[in-house]
Amino acid sequence: MEKAAVNADGLLIPVGNHLCRTPHHLIDFANFLEGDESQKVETAKAILDGFQTAGFIYLKNIPITSETRTHVFGTSAKLFKLPLDVKLSHGWTTPAANRGYSAPGREKVTQLTDISEVEKIRSQAPDIKESWEIGREGEPDHANHWPVEQGELSGFKSTMLDFFEQCKAMHVEVMRAIALGMGLEPGFFDRFVDVGDNTLRLLHYPEVSREVFKINPGQVRAGEHSDYGSITLLFQDARGGLQVRSPNGTFVDATPIEGTCVVNAGDLLARWSNDTIKSTVHRVVEPPRADGDVHPPRYSIAYFCNPNFKDHIEALPGTFGTEAEKKYEGINSGQYLIQRLAATY
Ligand SMILES: O=C(O)CCC(=O)C(=O)O
Numbered sequence: 605m606e607k608a609a610v611n612a613d614g615l616l617i618p619v620g621n622h623l624c625r626t627p628h629h630l631i632d633f634a635n636f637l638e639g640d641e642s643q644k645v646e647t648a649k650a651i652l653d654g655f656q657t658a659g660f661i662y663l664k665n666i667p668i669t670s671e672t673r674t675h676v677f678g679t680s681a682k683l684f685k686l687p688l689d690v691k692l693s694h695g696w697t698t699p700a701a702n703r704g705y706s707a708p709g710r711e712k713v714t715q716l717t718d719i720s721e722v723e724k725i726r727s728q729a730p731d732i733k734e735s736w737e738i739g740r741e742g743e744p745d746h747a748n749h750w751p752v753e754q755g756e757l758s759g760f761k762s763t764m765l766d767f768f769e770q771c772k773a774m775h776v777e778v779m780r781a782i783a784l785g786m787g788l789e790p791g792f793f794d795r796f797v798d799v800g801d802n803t804l805r806l807l808h809y810p811e812v813s814r815e816v817f818k819i820n821p822g823q824v825r826a827g828e829h830s831d832y833g834s835i836t837l838l839f840q841d842a843r844g845g846l847q848v849r850s851p852n853g854t855f856v857d858a859t860p861i862e863g864t865c866v867v868n869a870g871d872l873l874a875r876w877s878n879d880t881i882k883s884t885v886h887r888v889v890e891p892p893r894a895d896g897d898v899h900p901p902r903y904s905i906a907y908f909c910n911p912n913f914k915d916h917i918e919a920l921p922g923t924f925g926t927e928a929e930k931k932y933e934g935i936n937s938g939q940y941l942i943q944r945l946a947a948t949y
């Protein structure tokens with residue numbers, strides 16, 4: 605049975621085996637950034653609580669304006685209108701670079717690590733999506749791919765780099781909220797997130813006939829997966845289709861709410877927190893509504909945040925009692941990410 609994570613008057617987040625109305629998972633981020641001390645603490649606790657229970661929260665009143673957002677979405681749509689051969693000339697190459705264009709069918713996000721299983725699923729029903737990844741600009745070994753700036757695409761690079769920086773600043777702030785919520789020094793994570801080893805992923809799910817989903821019930825726009833890093837900032841248009849897996853295994857709709865940003869915790873943050881924070885599985889399926897026989901295209905933007913690639917990540921203070929309660933070995937952030945990416949491309 606599928607149930608809505610969100611309804612018109614508030615947010616429903618699955619808790620245990622039932623759905624519980626928890627409007628505090630729709631969080632006013634301005635209360636953290638600009639509130640008085642008690643508002644800050646209260647908001648930080650709500651953010652942490654959301655990550656510990658659902659793994660997903662919605663933030664409203666974030667510092668990224670709706671004008672910026674509209675502009676970045678518009679620019680992304682223009683990019684995907686480029687001819688396929690041009691896009692392919694900027695093709696994604698290696699997990700270490702993790703930059704450039706992926707055509708539909710290229711990436712099959714999945715929980716599986718067995719390569720033959722991944723291949724089998726890929727051939728049966730490839731994800732109906734294309735994406736373009738932008739990493740930290742100026743990394744010596746890995747240049748970003750930039751389309752030729754002419755016509756509609758003039759200003760592309762500065763638009764994306766500006767957005768990248770704004771999202772990077774959001775990452776720092778959300779991590780400050782998590783630190784405060786956990787009772788750590790508010791700036792505890794600052795030195796782990798200052799480099800900005802993050803990835804801006806533009807996503808386009810092309811128009812698709814409803815028939816495609818009818819013929820193959822397993823067909824999705826993006827397969828179920830968890831994200832790999834610390835947190836992901838997810839901006840979606842109004843189409844819908846994003847679903848989050850509840851603790852009892854059903855998928856619930858994470859309905860778009862205008863003006864909000866969905867934030868979810870990734871696997872490395874879950875590991876860092878000794879599994880006190882949840883990295884929740886999610887996917888993108890056939891949207892709830894169609895214009896006649898076709899689903900219009902859907903656009904989304906995911907900003908994947910990571911601890912600095914050079915950093916060593918080990919169970920956070922306060923998340924374990926004795927050494928024996930640490931569930932994981934320490935690990936290097938960059939190596940962890942490359943390993944995870946290598947399994948899905
Ligand atoms: O498009 C979306 O809403 C989700 C994308 C996503 O989960 C991802 O790219 O990791």
Ligand SMILES: [Fe+2]
Nearest residue numbers: 829830831886
């Ligand atoms: Fe994701």
